[in-house]
Structures are given as C-alpha cells and as structure tokens.
Amino acid sequence: MSIVVPKPQGAPRRATRGTELQSSVVGTRRDLPAVHQVLEQPRLVILQQRLDHTYLVEEVRVCLDAARQSLQKNPTCAAPSPESVAEQVAERLERWLEPRLKAVINLTGTLLHTNLGRSPLSEAAIEAMCNAANSVNLEFDLAMGRRGDRDNLVEDLLCRLTGAEAASVVNNNAAAVYLVLNTLASRRRVAISRGELVEIGDSFRMPDIIRKSGCKLMEIGTTNRTHLKDYQQAIDEGAGLLLKVHTSNYRIEGFVHEVTLHELSRLGREAGVPVIADLGSGALIDLARWGLAGEPTVGDAVDAGIDLVTFSGDKLLGGPQAGIVVGRRELVRRIKRNPIRRALRCDKIRLAALEATLRAFLSPRTVNETLPAYRMIARPLSEIETMAAQVRAAIECWAEGRAKVAVTRGQSQVGSGSLPGDTLPTCLISLTPDGAAVEALAHELRALDPPVIGRMHGGKVLLDMRCLLDPESLLRALRAKGSASR
The missing domain is CATH 3.40.640.10 (Type I PLP-dependent aspartate aminotransferase-like (Major domain))
Known part of the structure; x- marks a missing residue:
C-alpha cells in the first residue's frame, strides 16, 4: 500500500542573493573581537593606568560599533583584529590626554596676533x-x-x-x-x-x-x-x-x-x-x-x-x-x-x-627689555637679520626636498587692532614649495612641535623673524622633524 504525501502549496523557494548576503554578514560580524579581548592589548593596558576603565570600555564599544556598521555595508571585508581595534582606541584616547591649547611659534608678521593669544x-x-x-x-x-x-x-x-x-x-x-x-x-x-x-x-x-x-x-x-x-x-x-x-x-x-x-x-x-x-x-x-x-x-x-x-x-x-x-x-x-x-x-x-x-x-x-610685546616692537633691523642668519641653515635642512629657501626684507605689523597702517621693517625667510601646494607646506610647519605658524603670500610661506622670541625653540622643532616627516 502506498502512501501519497500531498505537495505543499507552491514550490519551495530558493535562497535569494540577499538572504545569502545576510547570512554572510551575520557570520562576519560575529567575528568581531569581544570588548575584553581589545582591552587586553598592550597599549590599552598601559592607558588603563591613566584613564578610568569606564572610558576605555566606552571607546572600545564605539570603535566596535563603527566596525560593525562598516561590515554591514561591505560584507566582503574581513573583521578587524583585537590589535587593530586597540590601536584605533588608543589613538582616540591619547588625543584626550594631549593638551588642546598648545604653545606655538608665531612667525606671521603680526606681533600681537588675536588668534594666537595676542601679547605674549x-x-x-x-x-x-x-x-x-x-x-x-x-x-x-x-x-x-x-x-x-x-x-x-x-x-x-x-x-x-x-x-x-x-x-x-x-x-x-x-x-x-x-x-x-x-x-x-x-x-x-x-x-x-x-x-x-x-x-x-x-x-x-x-x-x-x-x-x-x-x-x-x-x-x-x-x-x-x-x-x-x-x-x-x-x-x-x-x-x-x-x-x-x-x-x-x-x-x-x-x-x-x-x-x-x-x-x-x-x-x-x-x-x-x-x-x-x-x-x-x-x-x-x-x-x-x-x-x-x-x-x-x-x-x-x-x-x-x-x-x-x-x-x-x-x-x-x-x-x-x-x-x-x-x-x-x-x-x-x-x-x-x-x-x-x-x-x-x-x-x-x-x-x-x-x-x-x-x-x-x-x-x-x-x-x-621686560615685556615681550615691546621687545618685538623695539628690535633693530640688524638684530633681526642676525637672527635670520642664525636659523636659516636649520630651515634649509628641514626644507630640503620640500621648498627653496631665501631671505628677503619685509614689513611687520603690530596687530590686534593697534596702529592700523603702521609697519616695522623686518627680515623674512621665504619658502617656495617644490611642486607641492603652499597650503601643504604651511601644514607641515604647523605639524612641528611646537607648531610654526607663518603666513602664505604669493605662493610662498613667509616666516617673519621680528616675531621670533626664542630662536632655540624653532631650531629644536626643525631638527626634531628634519627628516622624520619626509
């Protein structure tokens, strides 16, 4: 005796491409490291001595959530390793520990620059x-x-x-x-x-x-x-x-x-x-x-x-x-x-x-002699020229392969809404970039430690020596990054 099994209504559906991708996504997202695995990485272990555990966990979750969303959009990508997530987290956390207010070297030609804190x-x-x-x-x-x-x-x-x-x-x-x-x-x-x-x-x-x-x-x-x-x-x-x-x-x-x-x-x-x-x-x-x-x-x-x-x-x-x-x-x-x-x-x-x-x-x-603002105002041109000669070699060394260096005369202004139209003679070190945009060269100077802020004019970055209060700080910044950022 044979038993007839009735067919179900409608033929069974084959898995669609979307369903296959969804399964793939779930599988890939499951490969994401756990929070504790990320926290066990050496850089984060060190940071736990300086930051509260709660902050570390929150940042790890933020980075993992970002990775999860990225995998959802690009399911063929591999899940990040615990080490790579820890590197991401460490970079974010270390920015918290770095002061946002930094000393800079003002070489803009504006002695009392409002955006740079006015009078030193x-x-x-x-x-x-x-x-x-x-x-x-x-x-x-x-x-x-x-x-x-x-x-x-x-x-x-x-x-x-x-x-x-x-x-x-x-x-x-x-x-x-x-x-x-x-x-x-x-x-x-x-x-x-x-x-x-x-x-x-x-x-x-x-x-x-x-x-x-x-x-x-x-x-x-x-x-x-x-x-x-x-x-x-x-x-x-x-x-x-x-x-x-x-x-x-x-x-x-x-x-x-x-x-x-x-x-x-x-x-x-x-x-x-x-x-x-x-x-x-x-x-x-x-x-x-x-x-x-x-x-x-x-x-x-x-x-x-x-x-x-x-x-x-x-x-x-x-x-x-x-x-x-x-x-x-x-x-x-x-x-x-x-x-x-x-x-x-x-x-x-x-x-x-x-x-x-x-x-x-x-x-x-x-x-x-006592107030830096007046020290810059009162500087004779001969002293400024001597200072330009003192730092030129270090600037040329840093600029090798980046820009051509020259020394020219120019004018400084007091700034901060003082003495409009009045200027003081000065000595400028000009950097003309080799092929690169002048903005990129100015950005490289700002990446020094401390950042060096010049002014851009006529396709050049101009460094005004009347503004330079401490030549040694500029020399240290240039020597430290002379070859590292090439």
Whole structure:
C-alpha cells in the first residue's frame, strides 16, 4: 500500500542573493573581537593606568560599533583584529590626554596676533601666575584681617601709571565698555560719531554692545567728519552719555574731522553729561620712539578730562586678557556696585599677571627689555637679520626636498587692532614649495612641535623673524622633524 504525501502549496523557494548576503554578514560580524579581548592589548593596558576603565570600555564599544556598521555595508571585508581595534582606541584616547591649547611659534608678521593669544607674557607675569595658583589674598585685606576688594591688587598701580583717581578690572575691553554703559546710561541715549561705530574681532560691533547694555544708540555726524556742534545737538536732544571710540583697527584719511578729547570733555562738563573714551589698544607709553605714531595713551585721555577711559590688557599694555576702566572716583565706585560686574570680573591668575605687567611700566625706558610685546616692537633691523642668519641653515635642512629657501626684507605689523597702517621693517625667510601646494607646506610647519605658524603670500610661506622670541625653540622643532616627516 502506498502512501501519497500531498505537495505543499507552491514550490519551495530558493535562497535569494540577499538572504545569502545576510547570512554572510551575520557570520562576519560575529567575528568581531569581544570588548575584553581589545582591552587586553598592550597599549590599552598601559592607558588603563591613566584613564578610568569606564572610558576605555566606552571607546572600545564605539570603535566596535563603527566596525560593525562598516561590515554591514561591505560584507566582503574581513573583521578587524583585537590589535587593530586597540590601536584605533588608543589613538582616540591619547588625543584626550594631549593638551588642546598648545604653545606655538608665531612667525606671521603680526606681533600681537588675536588668534594666537595676542601679547605674549613676560617672565615676571608667568611667575606671578604660577604663584597665584595657590591660596592668595585675592579678596582678603592682610592688614585689617577682613574681606577686601580684588581691584585693590592693581588699582594703585593703574592710578599711578595713568593719573586716574580710581580703576576697576573686568575680563576684556568689550565687557568694560558694556559695564560702563549699563551703569551710567541704561535706558538712555548714547551719542557716538558714525565714523566710530567700529567692528572688532569675530563680528562684534560697537552698536550691538551699546544696545545690549540697555542703552539707545544715537548716531551723530558722518563717517568722515563729526563736529562739536553734533555732540551739542545730541545733548540738546537728550543724550545721557557721550562715547568716543578710538578707531584703533582702521584709519580714515583725507577730508576728515573729529572732535578732540579736550573739546569733548569740556562740553560734557558744561552740560553735566559723562564722557567716555574707549581707547581699545591700551598704550601706557608713547610709541613714537620706535617709529610708531598716532596711538593715544591712556594718560593723555585722563589728562584731557575724560570721565572714564576703557582699554584692553592684552594689546599694547602687553599683559593678559583684561578690560580696564580708569577715571573719576565717583563713577568707578558706581561701576563697582553694578551687580553685573561680578559676572565679568577677573580671576586671581589674570590679576596676578596684570599686576606684574603693570610694574614693568614703572620703568618706561626699559619696558622693551621686560615685556615681550615691546621687545618685538623695539628690535633693530640688524638684530633681526642676525637672527635670520642664525636659523636659516636649520630651515634649509628641514626644507630640503620640500621648498627653496631665501631671505628677503619685509614689513611687520603690530596687530590686534593697534596702529592700523603702521609697519616695522623686518627680515623674512621665504619658502617656495617644490611642486607641492603652499597650503601643504604651511601644514607641515604647523605639524612641528611646537607648531610654526607663518603666513602664505604669493605662493610662498613667509616666516617673519621680528616675531621670533626664542630662536632655540624653532631650531629644536626643525631638527626634531628634519627628516622624520619626509
């Protein structure tokens, strides 16, 4: 007797190409190493002494997930070994342990380069910062044994150097202008010449600072000519404050006119309206002896009778980032009582550096020997040429097979919105790449330790020797990578 087995409905399907691939993918993904296998690799064993185990595990999983997704897209590829995953993880983790803020060698030709931290600090300022890292009398009066004011650490020096009655310090000059306007003219009109509505770095504009401080902007005069009568008219129309901004990052020439600080201060006193001058660059001494003219000093503004003067600490002052307010005692007292000031104040490290920097100006004749910013400004061309000769051979050795090296004359600029249009003669070492793009050559210089930052111009990388503070650091960087990166 035969038994008939009924056929199933429809013929059995053959495995499709997609199904075969899916099976292959599953099999390949299963070949990925386990987390513990990766962690057992020597480089990660060493890193476990410096990093928490949780961070290592998370990074291993991130790398394994990336490998899993890669295999899903490319199923014919082999799964990575525990060793290769560990190398990936180690490279990611070691970047965490490397400082993101690095010392660089600025050879751009801009002495006070905003993107490179502006003014390099003096040895005295650096030592003061290190000392301030411990417990210090930041807001403690040692004589009286009670709470003190952190401004007292630098106020006497600022008054001595500028002739002002009182002073206060916040974290940058934009903050200083903001605080002054908010304290003295909130919800009132601030009159400013149209030719002084400056834009500073990263698109920060004076009109925006005025409005954000709670004041109403009152534009007067024209771009190139503003007269005393324009300020008088502004007062007649209700201006509660007169603001004069030194155009430190550009210059207008030709058919121009501006009101002097003396004229403006006299008008303000007669009308009972405060007059504020934002000098920006913060020069405490006359730079004419080094061939740089036209930069007003803070003392000049105070002598002219300006009620309050604001300026930066990290430009021509040669110190750390700070915004400084000096002027009449009663107005400074009101600024110190503004609650917003607490959000803008400086910490102990910055105040320590500022105090050390200010002390250098007690001897103006030797300021170029103590402050790096002035050392670069004051350098004679003969010294710069000697320095170029000192480092040229090492640069040629490093550039062999990469670029042709030559020494030429050029011009440096102070930078950071100071002395626009004024330049200083300098000596440049130019590198013309052999076939490669100039950007690639500049990138190789930035890969040195410490990174070397030049400027690209006319298909060349130019290294400005006026900026070079420490030739030995450049020589070490070049010799260390002379052949390794070829």
